Amino acid sequence: MKGIVFTELLEMVEDKFGFELADQVITETDLPSKGIYTAVGTYEFSELVAILVKLNELTGVSIGDLQRVYGNHLFTRFSQLYSHFFADAKDAFSFLSKIEDYIHVEVRKLYPDAELPSFDIKQLNPSTLEMNYSSERGMADFAHGLIEGCLNHFGEEMKVDRIDLNEQKTKSQFTLTRVLSDVK
Numbered sequence: 001m002k003g004i005v006f007t008e009l010l011e012m013v014e015d016k017f018g019f020e021l022a023d024q025v026i027t028e029t030d031l032p033s034k035g036i037y038t039a040v041g042t043y044e045f046s047e048l049v050a051i052l053v054k055l056n057e058l059t060g061v062s063i064g065d066l067q068r069v070y071g072n073h074l075f076t077r078f079s080q081l082y083s084h085f086f087a088d089a090k091d092a093f094s095f096l097s098k099i100e101d102y103i104h105v106e107v108r109k110l111y112p113d114a115e116l117p118s119f120d121i122k123q124l125n126p127s128t129l130e131m132n133y134s135s136e137r138g139m140a141d142f143a144h145g146l147i148e149g150c151l152n153h154f155g156e157e158m159k160v161d162r163i164d165l166n167e168q169k170t171k172s173q174f175t176l177t178r179v180l181s182d183v184k
Contacts, residue, residue, distance in 0.1 A: 003041035064141040071145020140172035
């Protein structure tokens, strides 16, 4: 996994739980990297899992909830660091629709070794977008958080329904439905 995933996770831990807890997570977790990450480095996925497990142990927050909060945080950071990906997006649907065919293509140009999830995306009607997530890493909760971060970024209220298609959460279906307000 790219180092930015680790550096931003530790930033989020500091922001949400404090420096002392972030330091405790690193010092009490057996990490091959010793918790020393660079944004452009590449690290084992198992280190991310170990950090989340330790964070769960120390805070009592479920790993799924930690992934969702982190996904939301990381989306905000992506919007700040990679604003060019947002330039032509007028709303959440237009942004999410270009993840696979534009954003992931550009990421792979920069980082050919990046292991990204795949999304099969269909706009079912003007108010509904279906996203089929697939990743051997089983981070559907993280993807859910990224989607929520996207909705927050664009200031859109939507109902997000999720069906995990297997117990490992390697395949999930997200259905986003615009919430229509009563405008008179």
